[in-house]
Amino acid sequence: MSRAAYLVEQAFTSLRRNALVVLAAILAVFVSLTLAFGALVVNELFQVNTTRWQEGVHVVVFMKDDVAQAAQLDLQREIQSWNEVDETSYCDKTCAWTEFKEMFADQPALLEETDASILPASIRIKLTNVDYYRDITFRLLDNSAVRKTVTAGERFDQLSNISNILNALGLGLAILLGVASVVLIANTIRMAIYARREEVSVMRLVGASNWFIRIPFLLEGMLQGFVGAALAVAAVWAGHSFLAGLEPEDFLIRLSVGNAFLIQWGVLILLFGAAAGIVGSGLGLRRFLKV
Numbered sequence: 688m689s690r691a692a693y694l695v696e697q698a699f700t701s702l703r704r705n706a707l708v709v710l711a712a713i714l715a716v717f718v719s720l721t722l723a724f725g726a727l728v729v730n731e732l733f734q735v736n737t738t739r740w741q742e743g744v745h746v747v748v749f750m751k752d753d754v755a756q757a758a759q760l761d762l763q764r765e766i767q768s769w770n771e772v773d774e775t776s777y778c779d780k781t782c783a784w785t786e787f788k789e790m791f792a793d794q795p796a797l798l799e800e801t802d803a804s805i806l807p808a809s810i811r812i813k814l815t816n817v818d819y820y821r822d823i824t825f826r827l828l829d830n831s832a833v834r835k836t837v838t839a840g841e842r843f844d845q846l847s848n849i850s851n852i853l854n855a856l857g858l859g860l861a862i863l864l865g866v867a868s869v870v871l872i873a874n875t876i877r878m879a880i881y882a883r884r885e886e887v888s889v890m891r892l893v894g895a896s897n898w899f900i901r902i903p904f905l906l907e908g909m910l911q912g913f914v915g916a917a918l919a920v921a922a923v924w925a926g927h928s929f930l931a932g933l934e935p936e937d938f939l940i941r942l943s944v945g946n947a948f949l950i951q952w953g954v955l956i957l958l959f960g961a962a963a964g965i966v967g968s969g970l971g972l973r974r975f976l977k978v
Contacts, residue, residue, distance in 0.1 A: 709911055712871035712967075716915025716960055717922070719864030724923045724956050730854050731944045746812040746823050747837045754832040756808070762832055763810045769826075771819035772812055779808045807834055865963065868915065872908045872967025908968025909961045916960020920953040 748766075750759050760777060767775045778786070783806040791797050812823060820838045827833050931943035 709875055712868060712875050712911045713915040713918070715864060715868035715871050716912050716963065717918045719860075719862075719868050720916050720919035720956050720960055721922050722860050722864065723858060724919055724952060725926075726854050726856075726858055727952055728923060728927060728944060728949075731948055732942070733849070735944060744811040745814045745817050745820055745838060748810040748812065748827055749807045749834045749837070750809060750832055751834045752804075752807060758832055759808055759810070762830070766810060766812060766823075766827075769823070771814055771816070771822055773815045774813045776811045777808070778811065780804065780806055783808060868912075869963050869967040869970070872911050872964055873970040875911065876904050876908055876968045876971030904971065905965055905968045908964035908966075908971070910964065912960040912962070912964025912967070913957060914960075916957045916963075919960070920956050924949055924953065 748762075750762075756779065763775050763777050766772055780803065784803040787801065787803075787806055788798060814820060814823065824836050824838055827836050927943065927949065933942065
């Protein structure tokens with residue numbers, strides 16, 4: 688039997704001897720990395736949807752009915768000249784009525800009762816950066832031609848705050864459980880060392896090198912971390928695929944982040960899980976195996 692095969696065999700033998708503790712360590716890694724990976728996916732979903740919504744109209748300026756159309760168009764040209772504005776479009780009363788009919792096409796009773804003349808003309812503004820919405824709203828606040836200004840900027844701020852809170856909670860729990868998983872792996876290694884203490888003593892007597900004794904325990908910890916991480920990646924990927932399958936074609940909110948994102952972070956999660964296992968093993972070896 689080659690030396691590499693022997694070391695691997697010893698690692699799997701130790702895993703079988705401490706199956707319950709090993710399962711507990713794998714479960715801790717699985718839960719912590721599922722939370723971490725899930726938080727990353729949720730954050731990416733927020734980013735994808737926020738970016739998608741930011742590509743549309745950011746501010747809608749509704750005009751007063753008693754303002755002449757020429758004056759409304761002059762205001763549009765003035766707004767278009769502002770540095771914060773990317774582009775503008777004008778929608779008169781006829782345009783507003785057409786949009787209203789399209790929006791409520793499935794409610795004929797509402798269309799019959801609505802007077803088209805009450806729908807105001809509007810100027811739609813797309814900003815160079817959505818963060819400028821407060822400046823634009825303030826500049827139009829006292830304009831005598833403006834009836835009302837509506838912006839989605841506050842909604843973007845709310846979504847960003849929610850995303851930050853969810854990320855902080857998810858990553859905080861992931862860190863706590865990640866530390867717990869490293870400790871569990873370290874305890875598993877300590878138990879394995881104790882169970883094989885006589886064998887380790889014999890190996891020392893016959894001249895086995897320090898690393899020859901250490902490697903099976905390091906492999907054992909790495910396998911625990913890797914398996915837990917693999918389960919976490921599989922769980923998050925399955926959950927993402929399930930949600931993506933529920934997304935209608937015309938749904939306003941995207942429920943998928945793309946396979947490239949999942950593959951990139953999935954690989955990093957696997958590497959992190961294996962590294963956490965090695966760290967846990969190193970802690971166990973450092974304290975209980977002075978070689």
